[in-house]
Amino acid sequence: xxxxxxxxxxxxxxxxxxxxxxxxxxxxxxxxxxxxxxxxxxxxxxxxxxxxxxxxxxxxxxxxxxxxxxxxxxxxxxxxxxxxxxxxxxxxxxxxxxxxxxxxxxxxxxxxxxxxxxxxxxxxxxxxxxxxxxxxxxxxxxxxxxxxxxxxxxxxxxxxxxxxxxxxxxxxxxxxxxxxxxxxxxxxxxxxxxxxxxxxxxxxxxxxxxxxxxxxxxxxxxxxxxxxxxxxxxxxxxxxxxxxxxxxxxxxxxxxxxxxxxxxxxxxxxxxxxxxxxxxxxxxxxxxxxxxxxxxxxxxxxxxxxxxxxxxxxxxxxxxxxxxxxxxxxxxxxxxxxxxxxxxxxxxxxxxxxxxxxxxxxxxxxxxxxxxxxxxxxxxxxxxxxxxxxxxxxxxxxxxxxxxxxxxxxxxxxxxxxxxxxxxxxxxxxxxxxxxxxxxxxxxxxxxxxxxxxxxxxxxxxxxxxxxxxxxxxxxxxxxxxxxxxxxxxxxxxxxxxxxxxxxxxxxxx
Numbered sequence: 001x002x003x004x005x006x007x008x009x010x011x012x013x014x015x016x017x018x019x020x021x022x023x024x025x026x027x028x029x030x031x032x033x034x035x036x037x038x039x040x041x042x043x044x045x046x047x048x049x050x051x052x053x054x055x056x057x058x059x060x061x062x063x064x065x066x067x068x069x070x071x072x073x074x075x076x077x078x079x080x081x082x083x084x085x086x087x088x089x090x091x092x093x094x095x096x097x098x099x100x101x102x103x104x105x106x107x108x109x110x111x112x113x114x115x116x117x118x119x120x121x122x123x124x125x126x127x128x129x130x131x132x133x134x135x136x137x138x139x140x141x142x143x144x145x146x147x148x149x150x151x152x153x154x155x156x157x158x159x160x161x162x163x164x165x166x167x168x169x170x171x172x173x174x175x176x177x178x179x180x181x182x183x184x185x186x187x188x189x190x191x192x193x194x195x196x197x198x199x200x201x202x203x204x205x206x207x208x209x210x211x212x213x214x215x216x217x218x219x220x221x222x223x224x225x226x227x228x229x230x231x232x233x234x235x236x237x238x239x240x241x242x243x244x245x246x247x248x249x250x251x252x253x254x255x256x257x258x259x260x261x262x263x264x265x266x267x268x269x270x271x272x273x274x275x276x277x278x279x280x281x282x283x284x285x286x287x288x289x290x291x292x293x294x295x296x297x298x299x300x301x302x303x304x305x306x307x308x309x310x311x312x313x314x315x316x317x318x319x320x321x322x323x324x325x326x327x328x329x330x331x332x333x334x335x336x337x338x339x340x341x342x343x344x345x346x347x348x349x350x351x352x353x354x355x356x357x358x359x360x361x362x363x364x365x366x367x368x369x370x371x372x373x374x375x376x377x378x379x380x381x382x383x384x385x386x387x388x389x390x391x392x393x394x395x396x397x398x399x400x401x402x403x404x405x406x407x408x409x410x411x412x413x414x415x416x417x418x419x420x421x422x423x424x425x426x427x428x429x430x431x432x433x434x435x436x437x438x439x440x441x442x443x444x445x446x447x448x449x450x451x452x453x454x455x456x457x458x459x460x461x462x463x464x465x466x467x468x469x470x471x472x473x474x475x476x477x478x479x480x481x482x483x484x485x486x487x488x489x490x491x492x493x494x495x496x497x498x499x500x501x502x503x504x505x506x507x508x509x510x
Contacts, residue, residue: 032487032499041498044488045072049348050199064396065359066385071351073195074385075342076202081167082337083207084223085130085330093227094129098247129226131327132246136222136307137164138322141172143310149186160197163209164222169193171326173388177406178321180394192389204342205492220303232304236297243294244304249311328409332384335377343489344441345481349448350378358382360431362400368426369402372411374419376436383407441485445478 035041049072102119144165172179183189201209229246298305341350358379365373375383387393387407397405427435453469487499
């Protein structure tokens, strides 16, 4: 858009930084009034963005693009997963279970005085908790998938699984070639990710996840299981406790080779277990397993026993691929958290534009067969959402692009940069506009307000026939709304009462 030029964005971004500083330092002038009760608190995001008339839409597995509501719930899920990872990394209880304790050194000085030094390795060692969590989540997902397959045609509905299982299922869907290879003939293939059911479980105030009623070994929250693991082994012999400790399961279950360790290091910066299962020359072999005698006298209802038995029947190769895929998704989740579109004042417009651009992206693929198309972040969100309905995604991409479109998130940065530049060039030639967008709240809100000026207000033609927009009024509306939304977000993060909008608003603000 011509009006949203680079200079305009630079001024907007500089002003935005000043607004952020005022929010952080509580120096907004005049200050907002605080809500006195929950009824007065602003509702962000607006609940209407999650509404959709299901009666007027074909089912998610049919040939169609995703909706704004589905993309919004997808953003909710990604933010919930971001907070889950932070919760795990910061958990002192899981540190204890994983035996991750500070290794502080005390040294004596020349005069006999002593000083204890900080353990500089502690934070990096704490990261292994997230890897351990992913590994268990992968095994739990594979167990859930196997139980779902055994049900056959006994129904077309199932109880929503726990969050960690949803995380792996979501990642599996984002690797369409891998998912089709393993699930094409399964019941799971026809099930899109149940967005509305997921939305009902998410509290988008604190990003907690309250699951539906569940049954089975995976009904216990994996976070809770990690925090209380040792309590389920309290009456066992010391040798059993050692073999079945949370940090030990895996080194007993799987063979580890130097080749696999190197591969795991490239995938992430930390040691791996499921990524280091077998060497390329022995991938068809079964891993070395814990024997049932190692389970000691654990009763069948003990969750430790139930989870160890899940490991005993794991599909080694698929588990390895899924763990690596979940790790790769961390980057996209971090980007979504950084932009925080789910709490943006222009959320609905941003998602509508991303879906429109995604439709154009598919057309660009069709007209440039053989070239690697690299999506922008907003297009990638719509693309990811589309992939979460495997059957419908395959049908729709074949119709729009003329072929099945895989989504490979393992491509290296150099190739991505080259492909991104070529996609930008082709986009400009095909659609006559800029491909890359800023994506910040200010720029998205500015774009929304300018679009509204053209659509609803009609503008005013000057004598030379040019189209005039009152940019001063537009800028005031953008500043008013973005400033307030940032104040709300700052209050949330500080644990303060949320502000309420000022009574005096710029003209045109609803």
